[in-house]
Amino acid sequence: MSMKNVTEAMAWRYATKKFDVSKKLSDDQLAMLLEAVRLSPTSFGLPLWKVITVTSPETRAQLQQAAYGQTQVVDASAVLIFATEKIIDEHTVDRYIDLVVQTRGVAVENLAGYAGYIKGAVAGKSPEARKEWAAKQAYIALGVLMTAAASEGIDTCPMEGFDAAKFDEILGLSAKGLESCVMATVGFRSEEDAHAQEKKVRLSKEDCILQVK
Numbered sequence: 001m002s003m004k005n006v007t008e009a010m011a012w013r014y015a016t017k018k019f020d021v022s023k024k025l026s027d028d029q030l031a032m033l034l035e036a037v038r039l040s041p042t043s044f045g046l047p048l049w050k051v052i053t054v055t056s057p058e059t060r061a062q063l064q065q066a067a068y069g070q071t072q073v074v075d076a077s078a079v080l081i082f083a084t085e086k087i088i089d090e091h092t093v094d095r096y097i098d099l100v101v102q103t104r105g106v107a108v109e110n111l112a113g114y115a116g117y118i119k120g121a122v123a124g125k126s127p128e129a130r131k132e133w134a135a136k137q138a139y140i141a142l143g144v145l146m147t148a149a150a151s152e153g154i155d156t157c158p159m160e161g162f163d164a165a166k167f168d169e170i171l172g173l174s175a176k177g178l179e180s181c182v183m184a185t186v187g188f189r190s191e192e193d194a195h196a197q198e199k200k201v202r203l204s205k206e207d208c209i210l211q212v213k
């Protein structure tokens with residue numbers, strides 16, 4: 001599979017509707033994609049999501065039911081579900097600050113101002129706004145995943161067409177303090193997928209990119 005530069009990759013990719021069930025990602029390919037996802041940036045650096053890989057065909061079949069029967073969920077090589085933290089509060093910030101301390105070897109006292117600043121930002125949001133905020137960070141990671149995959153000639157379909165509450169139940173996410181947010185199915189396009197040939201529908205440069213002086 002040839003490497004593509006980013007604009008070639010973005011032109012080549014499409015939301016894959018039909019995956020080739022016989023083509024599987026190698027362990028290295030999946031590991032590379034998960035590493036790109038892990039390295040995705042978040043607001044303040046606060047980790048507000050996790051990514052879940054689903055391997056068993058039985059679980060995949062259940063998820064397909066909860067995703068309006070979309071075939072990608074069972075046909076793709078991998079299914080990655082981005083799930084956000086159910087509770088985002090000062091403890092979330094404290095855990096993050098601990099991680100900064102461990103990672104960078106700085107004294108926790110030196111981060112007190114930063115911690116207070118982030119806690120203030122969290123406190124200023126309603127529970128709904130926190131959920132939305134976490135989802136935004138997850139969607140950034142989804143974008144990183146799609147771009148990284150395409151640059152390696154790997155297909156994806158980003159998917160929000162599923163019943164999140166049912167996904168949470170099937171995956172036991174509540175017990176993990178998580179709720180499902182958005183999903184990507186990952187693998188290789190089937191030659192029969194006519195969508196691959198369709199022209200991309202996008203705003204023109206003039207309509208998409210506005211210059212303000």
Ligand SMILES: Cc1cc2nc3c(=O)[nH]c(=O)nc-3n(C[C@H](O)[C@H](O)[C@H](O)COP(=O)(O)O)c2cc1C
Nearest residue numbers: 013014015016017070157158159160161162182200
């Ligand atoms: C956040 C998000 C959610 C999407 N959910 C679904 C989905 O559930 N099922 C699906 O077949 N396509 C889904 N799509 C694919 C879009 O329909 C597709 O990206 C869009 O029409 C542009 O076409 P292209 O990606 O093929 O260039 C989703 C795309 C995004 C970005």
